Amino acid sequence: MVEDFKKINVGLIFGGKSTEHEVSLRSAKSIYEALDKNKYNVFLIGIGHNGQWFLEEDAKKFLAAGSVENFVNPTVVTPVSTKETTLTETKSGKDVGIIDVVFPIIHGTYGEDGCLQGFLELLDVPYVGPSVLGSAVGMDKDVAKRLLVEANIAVADYVSLHGYDNWRPKLDEFIGKLGLPVFVKPANLGSSVGITKAKTKAELETAIDLAFSYDTKVLIEKNIIGRELECAVLGNDRPEASILGEVIPTHEFYSYEAKYLDENGAVLDIPAKLTIEQTKKGQALAIKVFQTLECSGMARVDFFLTSDNEWYVNEVNTIPGFTSISMYPKLWEACGVSYSELLNKLISLAIEKKTSQKKIKRSYS
16 A cells, blocks of 8 residues: 555656547646655656657656657657666666656557556556556447447447448448437547537548548447436455546537537536435446456446436546546545545555566466
8 A cells, every 4th residue: 555655656657649648738737736745756757749758857848838849859768677667768878767656647549548558567567547458448449338238238339330341331221220310439539539429421421531530440329318427436356436427518519629628618517416326326337347347446437327217338438537627536536535645546556456466476387
């Protein structure tokens, strides 16, 4: 647990090559400010759009400015795996810090999809959030839905398309199966990037083209009319669920613009106005989803609740937004867990998970 350690060295990784790059910076700023500096030495590690890694003063400038394009000779960093995970300056070869645990707050591709988690596993360093499998499954909406259906968890009817599919002649078939309007989204993105609510056949075709500009796999989903509810899950082997919150968009749906560009884009009702039975149902379902998708550490589970009390899982977010007003920390705050204490718990869970992994035999004798 965190209390057993003095001045844990935390590597806060942010930025990344995803279209959710800017969202990551906002989350990282909030986390950096809230981490208790009496408990943690925080190493800022920024990753630019081009995949370069930046440390210390360059990373601070990056975090503040949201861009590395105007930097002159920035310090590029190479992660090194030895007996202890260190950061090494590429130019000088000097070790500049030992990392005890990593807090990856890169949303979307290359940060939330298992790529970064696999890299951290190779470095043998504890990290916050789900492992490679849980991250990859949670990121791919198509694969996640297949596993949820196998577990008898309801999801909206959908069609998945790959880039090689000859889908244009099948638009009428999709409409016949799913009706109109439908939601079209990239399979492996978050923050509502590339999502369209298509109301006509022409809009559907345009929406699919747009989604394919962001991913090689696209989902077309039936429109579920219901309340948008979210539940935060925290834990490893014995996860706990928060109270539920409701998102009430002022836009037509909870788009990227509603989430991040319009300060009045949505109302977050915490706690959601639900009966005791509904709250218990949502919490139990969130934990079941968390475990079905092999998550650990944290995840936010999003639902639709229809007027006839039917629950549908919309998606799972394994690295949810972490600004001070994001739903995941706000839900735990409403449960009596402050933002800073939530970070403590997540770091403890990361160390706990790595300690458990080290008990597994790595050789046969």
